[in-house]
Amino acid sequence: MPDTQAADRALLVDAARTAGELAASLFDRNVRSWDKSPGNPVSDADIAVDSFLKRRLIEARPDYGWLSEETADDAARRDRRRVWVVDPIDGTRDFLRGRSGWAVSIALVEDGVAVLGALAAPIRGQLFVATRGAGATLNNAPMAVSGRSALAGLSMPIDPQGLTAPFWPEPWDAVAVEKPNSLALRIAKVASGEADAFLEGRSISEWDIAAAALLLTEAGGTVSDRNGAALAFNRASPTVHGLVAATPALHAEVARRLGAGIAALSAVRREALNR
Incomplete structure (x- = not known):
């Protein structure tokens, strides 16, 4: 793996883990929330995690683009080879209901293809990480699909x-x-x-x-x-x-x-x- 990708992976994993900790610190705390559109909630926790990730990732990689659910889109990202694609809290409804079914999601996209990805689900104690061409892990253990071929069941x-x-x-x-x-x-x-x-x-x-x-x-x-x-x-x-x-x-x-x-x-x- 090229040195730049190894460094990007370390940055992404650390950012995902820390963002998960930040979100977990706000979990079940009755944070302020509102609907961006009918049935599409957002909270102060989403905004806080988004701000943290943008600061951490863009300060470290100022030449990378940024695409996030909670940041106004900037067409300039289309001119960047590498772009961070972020959902600061994917599953905001579960977050607001005190359920565990939410995660911090971060991908690094290069020329339209995801090359690095991480999901931090801190309430579940899960950290998923993937590197294109190098496999995927759950809490540092290799991960694989079931391999099921039968449709029945x-x-x-x-x-x-x-x-x-x-x-x-x-x-x-x-x-x-x-x-x-x-x-x-x-x-x-x-x-x-x-x-x-x-x-x-x-x-x-x-x-x-x-x-x-x-x-x-x-x-x-x-x-x-x-x-x-x-x-x-x-x-x-x-x-x-x-x-x-x-x-x-x-x-x-x-x-x-x-x-x-x-x-x-x-x-x-x-x-x-x-x-």
Whole structure:
């Protein structure tokens, strides 16, 4: 690994760990919160962690760009080869409810590709780290996906009722496991072998998944948008059109089922509008 990447990795891991400690110090403290938009909460803790990370990372790497959920976007990041992609608290709802399903998420993106990633989930005692081409770890232990190839009995971080929703053209023979509010932690469950697949039909943001997607691929999994396209980061509009994360053997079928479900749901909505 080039010396610059080794130094960047050390910086990222230390920043993630320290940011997790800062967030944990504010956890369950009735911090002030408000909605940025309906159903999209933010708190003083999100802002404090964002400010800390921007100061720590940009002071150390002033030539890198910055993309964060809690910072006004600056188009100048598009001119930078390397960009920090940050969600200071992914899973703010769980944070505010006193639940453990949130994490600090940091990725370093180079030429549109995530090359370093870390998730700090301090209430769970978890620190996930990945380096492109060098694997992924959970608390310094190597991490790998389950390797499951059979669709029947697969596990997913999903609400149990989601498995039987009427828009699925085919029933799921699957097990619902814990679903943290953090999208990154749901993906990390697949990366660590706690789950076999995760799917999200809605459009999401780059900062939600940049670090976790690298964790998954470095743990041997496969990830794409809902249409099966490879992920790219630091785009002008930092939006990802859905997500499929799974073991390599399951990915194509999970993606197919998600596509069929979205098509069926869209047809129902069109029919309702035409009534």
